[in-house]
Amino acid sequence: MSTSAPLRQAPETSMSTPRRRTPAVGTSRLGRGLLWGLCGIVGLWLIVPVLVVIPLSFTGKPSLKFPPDSWSTRWYANFFADTAWTSALWTSVExxxxxxxxxxxxxxAAALGLTRARVRGLGAAQGAMLAPMIVPGVVLAIGTYSVFLKLQLVGTLAGFVMAHTVLALPFVMIPVTASLRGFDRRLENAAASLGAGSWTTFRSVTLPLVAPGVASGALFAFVTSFDEVVVSLFIQSPYLQTLPVKMYASVTRETDPTIAAAATMIIVLTTTLVFTATFFVARRNRAQ
Amino acid sequence: MVLLDELSGTARSATKGRAAAREPGGRRPALLILPALIALAVFFLYPLAVVAWSAFTDPAPGLGNFTWFFGEPGNLRTLTRTFTTALWVTLISLVLSYPYAYAMTVAGPRVRGVLTMLVLLPFWTSLMVRTFAWVILLQDTGVINQILGAFGLGPFSLIRTQTGVIIGMVQLLMPFMVLPLYAVMSGIDQRLLPAARSLGARPATAFATVYMPLSLPGVSAGCLTVFISALGFYITPALLGSPTDAMISQQIFTQVNGLLKWGRGGAMGVVLLGLTLAMIALLAVSLRRAGRRVNG
Known part of the structure; x- marks a missing residue:
């Protein structure tokens, strides 16, 4: 429910309000030391566990022993030589x-409709569209599997796209709705009074102004689909599976460090994306 | 009638009727919702309806699947285990996240940037990747046992235990606790604390009676998100836990994928979904009551 709204705010508020440093607990030196000590430990605890896969991906031995005692890049070579891995990666990206x-x-479109339409049942429609965020993955997965068996969508690209789309919808709607609410409607009226049609108004006035919301929605949609495992586990086939499904199968069946190479590449990709996005948000805030 | 308040420009008053039909704010924008609603109906509501339907009809119509579910002691143990695991994960996350989110609000911009980054990076990193990392850390010859071994402790078996599942899940779900906490805490006026102190309250009293109540909306949003996510978690308990200590999601998976018992899996799914919705309703009611207390 409130997962992504604070997310979007977090980097922005951090830039916009330089606050006076008046620590409350930290008035005593002991309290302040405790707070920052705990904070440091929690920070490390959040980030370090992810990082162990990076050295592991360069191990020289075919085991998941950590830390590795010899080094090589053979698991990366293995990843790109094995069509099971590369086709899974390609399917995931596609x-x-x-x-x-x-x-x-x-x-x-739905966010536009929800913020502008004046009809009955809008609240229900909005609730329904946010519902995929709270329904347990496995429950939706078995239902989707059963429906896909009937519609012959199991193991198809279209099946994956539609199953992931409904999961991604709320993550698009929340940021777009937020940027539409903070939007001055008089700008559209001005454009219309100058003779612009509704499509021209939308394209040249509305869209550029809500673009940041749409962009963060698009980023959320990509990541939601790229990370999805549970529903994908059910609707995959031996001929079409996504990267997380391949990784899951690899963890359960074998001790093959190729998965560490795959994981490292995902981490690098994610980190680059987050840093780029944060950089742009920071720059936009500074410009304002 | 509602259309009238949209007609603020005088330029269009001559073509009032047509403008009203064209203007966003009428009935037409509702059509924009349709494509998303149709996708949702076919690929979300219909599958859920199929699950509920199979719970009551497969293999025979009636409540057979539910009497089976509540009649087996093993199932009730699974349900209790799922609940206690989710509860522990929520509590530990809250205890670790509260000071962290608070520190984010009192830190300087640079430190705050670093602290935010430390939350956002795992938040964005694939759940599968992070669970795999925990498999490496928790294995019997893993890093945690090596570190403990250096102090002469262990080795403890962490993987394939409930402790391992809780450790992993806390780390995986913590961003969902920190972010709402921070969002609420950054809106609290920090001058309130010195104000309370100047009126004679001790620091701890000031914090407990002034700051904590104001941060409660963040606490409840974070706890709810973590708790309902934990209730339905599948990947992490499947890879870090033991099959004998399965959570309800794993049992659903086994019933449907392994045993082809669609009805039993469906009944468990209905129970899990019902519990999740009940938790949300409970929170909504308590928040409304709290809101009334604050406003009235």
């Missing part, structure tokens, strides 16, 4: 890109 397009289009 599905995630398609989901980004479909979910962003559907979610943005």
């Amino acid at each position: 599905v995630a890109l398609l989901v980004t397009v479909v979910a962003t289009a559907l979610g943005t």
Whole structure:
């Protein structure tokens, strides 16, 4: 429910309000020391566990022993030589890109409709669209599996795209709705009074102004699809599976460090994305 | 009638009727919701309806699957285990996240940036990758046992235990606790604490009676998000836990995928979904009551 709204705010508020440093607990030196000590430990605890996979991916031995005692890049070579891994990666990227397009289009349209329409049942519609965030993954997964068996969508690209799209919809709608609410409608009226049609107004006035919301929605949609495991586990086939599904199978079946190479590449990709996004948000805030 | 308040520009008053039909704010924008609603109906509501339907009809119509579920002691143990695990994960996350989120609000911009980054990076990193990392850390010859061994402790078996599942899940779900806490705490006026102190309250009293109540909306949002996510967690308990200590999601998976008992899996799914919705309703009611107390 409130998972992504604070997320979007977090980097922004951090830039906008330089606050006076008046620590409350920390008035005593002991209290302040405790607070920062705990904070440091928790910070490390959040980040360090993820990092162990990076050295592991360069191990020289075919085991998941940590720390490795010899080094090589053979697991990366193995990843790109094994069609099971590369086709899983390709499927994941393809599905995630398609989901980004479909979910962003559907979610943005729906957010526009929800903020502007004056009809009955809007609250119910909005609630329904946020519901995929709270329904337990496995429950949706078995239902989707059963429906896909009937519709013959198991193991198809279209099946993956649609299953992931409904999961990504709320993550598009929340940021887009937020940016639409903080939007001055008189700008649209001004454009219309100058003779712009509704499509021109939307394209040249509304869209550029809500673009940050749409962009963060698109990023959410991509990541939601790229990370999805539970539903994908059910709707995969031996011929079409996504990268997380391949990783899951690899962890349960074998001790093959190729998975560490795959994990490291995902971490590098994610980190780059987050840093770039944060950089742009910071720059935009400074410009304002 | 509602359309009238949209007509603020005088330029369009001549073509009032047409403008009203074209203007966003009428009935037409509702059509924009339709594509998303259709996708949702076919690929979300319909599958859930199928699950509920199979719970009551497969293999025979009736409540057979539910009497089976509540009649087996093993199932009730699973349900209790799922609940206690989710509860522990929520409590530990809260205890660790509260000071962290508070520190984020009192830190300077640079430190705050670093602290935010430390939360956002794991938040964005694939759940599968992070669970795999925990498999490496918790294994019997893993880093944690090596560190403990250096102090002459252990080795403890952490993987395939409930402790391992809780450790992993706390770390995986903590961003969902920190972010709402921070969002609420950063809106609290920090001058309130010195104000309370100047009126004679001791620091701890000031914190407990002034700051904590104001941060409660963040606490409840964070706890709810973590708790309901933990209730339905599948990947992490499946990879870090033991099959004999399965959580309800794993049992659903086994019933449907392994045993092809769609009805039993469906009944468990209905129970899990019902519990999740009940938790949300409970929170909504308590928040409304709290809001009334503050406002009235």
